Amino acid sequence: MSGFLKWIVWTVFAAVGLHFVLVWLVPYVLMGAVIIGASQQNGVNEIYQAPKVDQTSRTVVRPAPDLAYTTCAFDLRKGALAVTMPKSETYSSVSFFADDTVNFFALNDRAVEGDSQEIILMRESDRSTIVPPTAIGVRAPTTKGLVLFRRVIPFDDAWPAIDAERRKADCRLIQG
Amino acid sequence: MRKFAAILAGLVVAAVLAIASVVVTVGIGIRDRGIDNGPWSTSLTVGSADADMYTKAAVAIGGLLALSKEETIYYTAFQDSDGDTLTEDCTYRVEGPDPDTRWWSMTIYALDNYLVRNDDNRPSVAQTTVTRTRPGHFHAVVSPKAQPVNWISSRNAGSPFSLTLRLYNPGASVYSAPDSTPLPSIKKETCK
Numbered sequence: 001m002s003g004f005l006k007w008i009v010w011t012v013f014a015a016v017g018l019h020f021v022l023v024w025l026v027p028y029v030l031m032g033a034v035i036i037g038a039s040q041q042n043g044v045n046e047i048y049q050a051p052k053v054d055q056t057s058r059t060v061v062r063p064a065p066d067l068a069y070t071t072c073a074f075d076l077r078k079g080a081l082a083v084t085m086p087k088s089e090t091y092s093s094v095s096f097f098a099d100d101t102v103n104f105f106a107l108n109d110r111a112v113e114g115d116s117q118e119i120i121l122m123r124e125s126d127r128s129t130i131v132p133p134t135a136i137g138v139r140a141p142t143t144k145g146l147v148l149f150r151r152v153i154p155f156d157d158a159w160p161a162i163d164a165e166r167r168k169a170d171c172r173l174i175q176g
Numbered sequence: 177m178r179k180f181a182a183i184l185a186g187l188v189v190a191a192v193l194a195i196a197s198v199v200v201t202v203g204i205g206i207r208d209r210g211i212d213n214g215p216w217s218t219s220l221t222v223g224s225a226d227a228d229m230y231t232k233a234a235v236a237i238g239g240l241l242a243l244s245k246e247e248t249i250y251y252t253a254f255q256d257s258d259g260d261t262l263t264e265d266c267t268y269r270v271e272g273p274d275p276d277t278r279w280w281s282m283t284i285y286a287l288d289n290y291l292v293r294n295d296d297n298r299p300s301v302a303q304t305t306v307t308r309t310r311p312g313h314f315h316a317v318v319s320p321k322a323q324p325v326n327w328i329s330s331r332n333a334g335s336p337f338s339l340t341l342r343l344y345n346p347g348a349s350v351y352s353a354p355d356s357t358p359l360p361s362i363k364k365e366t367c368k
Contacts, residue, residue, distance in 0.1 A: 014192075015197070017252050023230060023235075026198075026233040027232045027236040054297075055299065057290070060284055062340060063300045064281060064300070065300050066302045091279045102224065103223035109343065152302075154304040154305070
């Protein structure tokens with residue numbers, strides 16, 4: 001095989017390998033940026049009430065202007081996380097995302113009995129955290145990720161009431 | 177020295193080819209999600225651990241933090257019902273029965289996957305905001321010009337823009353037949 005032909009073959013191999021590496025990396029890089037951005041708003045393992053979505057919103061692609069968003073960037077190296085999903089008159093949900101964008105758990109308002117539902121988020125290897133009988137235990141496939149609350153804004157005029165209701169959501173580190 | 181230059185040139189060419197191929201393949205994945213229903217397209221592996229790496233990459237770029245199908249199904253259209261690209265040069269009538277779901281919304285996005293930059297404050301319509309002429313049925317008008325009812329503003333949306341139909345807690349017919357469950361048509365009415 002001539003030198004030039006060898007060069008072409010190796011270049012194509014390198015391109016194919018690099019292609020797969022880049023495709024694999026994309027979710028981690030973009031999700032990583034979102035987690036870092038969310039943690040800079042209010043810190044890690046802390047709740048953050050995102051501003052109402054409008055034409056200037058540029059944090060995450062394809063935001064829904066009919067939803068109120070609340071986030072909590074989690075890092076389970078410091079312990080398990082207690083997440084509180086409040087009840088809702090309109091559709092609402094809490095969803096948990098791993099650092100590779102996988103939505104590994106979600107709960108919507110129809111599953112909330114009473115005023116709220118507590119979810120205990122733990123590492124896969126956590127064997128010490130005790131989940132109260134009224135709470136739901138969830139094991140995260142990755143140490144870092146994002147909790148995202150969504151709540152429907154049924155009408156424009158409903159925003160103040162929806163904003164007040166969503167502030168009952170919580171996420172906090174379980175100490176000890 | 178010559179060998180070093182050849183290796184460097186090879187790496188540069190490989191990088192360019194790799195990046196270009198990623199842009200093309202993932203870009204196709206953003207638009208063609210695998211399941212077509214008229215002008216709408218969806219994927220049932222969005223947000224799922226079972227999604228392949230291309231779906232995950234496409235979702236990361238074009239729909240980060242999308243919920244998995246157990247909670248929400250997303251349909252997106254880049255074309256009208258005649259297969260023509262959606263453009264702000266045209267006015268479209270989107271019409272059909274309410275999708276089989278607990279709650280739905282339909283939102284316009286520019287090519288950069290964000291809300292269109294205009295101050296019309298008309299980026300979407302939803303089940304609870306749309307004005308109806310008959311129960312269980314709705315229409316919306318996507319146009320750069322103001323409309324009297326159910327207006328979604330495409331002013332400054334460019335071409336192509338896209339419409340995303342979100343179905344929260346979809347009904348059984350959506351899961352059993354995502355390619356044929358009744359969804360609204362997108363008809364071009366006028367163009368510049």
